[in-house]
Amino acid sequence: MADNYDVIVIGSGPGGYIAAIRAAQLGLKTAVVEREHLAGICSNWGCIPTKALLRSAEVLHLAEHAKNYGLKLEGSISPDLKAIVDRSRGIAQRMNGGVGFLMKKNKVDVIWGEAKLTKPGQIVVSKSTKKPMEPQAPLPKNTLGEGTYSAKHIIVATGARPRALPGIEPDGKLIWTYFEAMVPPEMPKSLLVMGSGAIGIEFASFYRTMGVDVTVVEVMPAVMPVEDAEISAFAKKQFEKQGMKIHLEAKVTKVEKGANSVTAHVEMKDGKVEKITADRMISAVGVQGNIENIGLEALGIKTDRGCIVIDGYGKTNVAGIYAIGDVAGPPMLAHKAEHEAVICVEKIAGLPNVHPMDKLKIPGCTYCNPQVASVGLTEARAKAEGKDIRVGRFPFVANGKAIALGEDQGMVKTIFDKKTGQLLGAHLVGAEVTELIQGFVVAMNLETTEEELMHTIFPHPTISETMKESVLDAYGRALNA
Numbered sequence: 001m002a003d004n005y006d007v008i009v010i011g012s013g014p015g016g017y018i019a020a021i022r023a024a025q026l027g028l029k030t031a032v033v034e035r036e037h038l039a040g041i042c043s044n045w046g047c048i049p050t051k052a053l054l055r056s057a058e059v060l061h062l063a064e065h066a067k068n069y070g071l072k073l074e075g076s077i078s079p080d081l082k083a084i085v086d087r088s089r090g091i092a093q094r095m096n097g098g099v100g101f102l103m104k105k106n107k108v109d110v111i112w113g114e115a116k117l118t119k120p121g122q123i124v125v126s127k128s129t130k131k132p133m134e135p136q137a138p139l140p141k142n143t144l145g146e147g148t149y150s151a152k153h154i155i156v157a158t159g160a161r162p163r164a165l166p167g168i169e170p171d172g173k174l175i176w177t178y179f180e181a182m183v184p185p186e187m188p189k190s191l192l193v194m195g196s197g198a199i200g201i202e203f204a205s206f207y208r209t210m211g212v213d214v215t216v217v218e219v220m221p222a223v224m225p226v227e228d229a230e231i232s233a234f235a236k237k238q239f240e241k242q243g244m245k246i247h248l249e250a251k252v253t254k255v256e257k258g259a260n261s262v263t264a265h266v267e268m269k270d271g272k273v274e275k276i277t278a279d280r281m282i283s284a285v286g287v288q289g290n291i292e293n294i295g296l297e298a299l300g301i302k303t304d305r306g307c308i309v310i311d312g313y314g315k316t317n318v319a320g321i322y323a324i325g326d327v328a329g330p331p332m333l334a335h336k337a338e339h340e341a342v343i344c345v346e347k348i349a350g351l352p353n354v355h356p357m358d359k360l361k362i363p364g365c366t367y368c369n370p371q372v373a374s375v376g377l378t379e380a381r382a383k384a385e386g387k388d389i390r391v392g393r394f395p396f397v398a399n400g401k402a403i404a405l406g407e408d409q410g411m412v413k414t415i416f417d418k419k420t421g422q423l424l425g426a427h428l429v430g431a432e433v434t435e436l437i438q439g440f441v442v443a444m445n446l447e448t449t450e451e452e453l454m455h456t457i458f459p460h461p462t463i464s465e466t467m468k469e470s471v472l473d474a475y476g477r478a479l480n481a
């Protein structure tokens with residue numbers, strides 16, 4: 001038997017590596033096992049490389065609209081796909097190198113290979129069945145390998161992978177998952193995106209800005225269906241203005257593959273089937289937890305709908321085994337994984353006053369153009385819960401900074417409890433709202449009321465002023481509209 005640890009974390013994504021660092025900070029002897037890429041999906045195939053691609057799209061968009069800002073750009077502006085993808089991959093590599101550095105700095109052992117739970121307190125690490133991702137920064141010196149390892153506490157942070165619909169499985173060539181969509185060898189002329197959640201709509205936005213003819217098919221009645229209906233409708237209008245075609249309450253039922261194209265049979269809202277042909281298709285119908293082949297069944301660890309069942313502190317039903325991040329269920333977001341990691345480890349270490357996860361306070365951000373960000377209850381959900389509410393709205397067209405930036409398409413919507421004034425939800429669409437939302441997240445965490453927000457001074461000129469105006473509007477006091 002190899003080394004004995006206090007904590008072993010399986011998976012080095014934002015859940016796993018943050019858990020490992022916090023455990024080490026608390027004086028626990030810690031190791032993290034990884035089979036493919038340090039830093040997980042988030043840094044290598046998710047949050048960060050997509051934002052790099054979207055940044056290229058944003059710069060292209062600005063350059064194309066330079067004359068709106070009084071600038072003449074000589075010559076043609078066109079995307080260099082290879083350079084865009086190389087930039088994104090280089091950033092992913094930098095991120096995984098960063099996590100390697102952090103493991104070393106915090107004296108966390110890295111074990112390279114595929115981990116499986118064999119009994120409480122024990123894992124076996126075997127040779128990985130996955131090809132290590134390239135490019136990847138060099139692994140920390142002294143990285144350990146295959147063997148049996150034991151720990152008092154084992155945290156499963158194995159993440160998730162793309163979900164596939166039967167009969168419409170991605171093949172990596174004509175039907176892509178986010179992996180292939182992130183590294184296109186050439187730009188398709190047309191693209192069909194199945195699913196308009198955050199992943200689908202970010203890729204739709206990227207490819208549309210790159211000049212691709214994009215069609216989105218969404219089975220629900222709104223794009224980004226988890227968002228407030230008004231915000232989704234606002235964003236949809238903007239996407240359509242940019243030339244995106246969007247079919248709601250529509251379902252891809254079958255796909256025929258040609259030599260270099262796909263033809264999707266799409267059952268539309270009215271029941272009629274339309275055939276849509278595109279060069280490539282992205283299947284973005286969600287992700288599912290990596291719960292297979294890690295020994296959960298043998299240990300009797302409970303799962304539900306493809307995820308490990310945990311309590312508010314990451315504990316599973318088996319003593320000494322914990323789960324965090326995507327494998328522990330939705331929302332499947334990096335910051336949720338990180339927060340769960342800290343809660344789980346602090347509870348293991350016996351720290352006082354550890355608060356369980358409150359899922360209502362997890363913000364959600366989508367980095368399409370325009371961006372969308374939210375926290376708390378949507379108007380529909382607040383009403384469904386029987387809450388008596390006040391709703392405030394403020395448009396970007398009435399905000400000086402947004403106008404100066406040439407970004408006047410957006411809005412902020414806030415929802416308050418009528419009786420107590422408690423902020424129940426905030427929903428934003430427009431430029432930079434993924435940065436603005438944190439103001440409302442802090443406010444909600446402090447159980448803010450409308451009065452405290454109204455007493456807060458927002459700097460001028462900033463788009464953040466729309467946040468305050470939205471609060472004022474909920475109480476009939478908006479000043480600039």
Ligand SMILES: Cc1cc2nc3c(=O)[nH]c(=O)nc-3n(C[C@H](O)[C@H](O)[C@H](O)COP(=O)(O)OP(=O)(O)OC[C@H]3O[C@@H](n4cnc5c(N)ncnc54)[C@H](O)[C@@H]3O)c2cc1C
Pocket residue numbers: 010011012013014015016033034035036037038039040041042043045046047048050113114115116157158159160178199290294324325326327332333334335336337365367
């Ligand atoms: C295209 C895309 C864009 C996204 N954008 C955002 C965003 O903007 N914001 C956001 O918050 N979230 C975003 N996400 C979601 C985010 O990436 C995930 O929520 C996050 O990575 C989950 O972290 P995790 O630690 O649970 O798992 P992961 O990051 O998936 O890491 C799990 C790790 O475990 C390893 N592993 C699995 N099984 C084993 C095993 N048996 N042995 C050893 N190692 C194993 C895997 O190789 C992997 O490295 C995006 C996802 C995608 C796909």
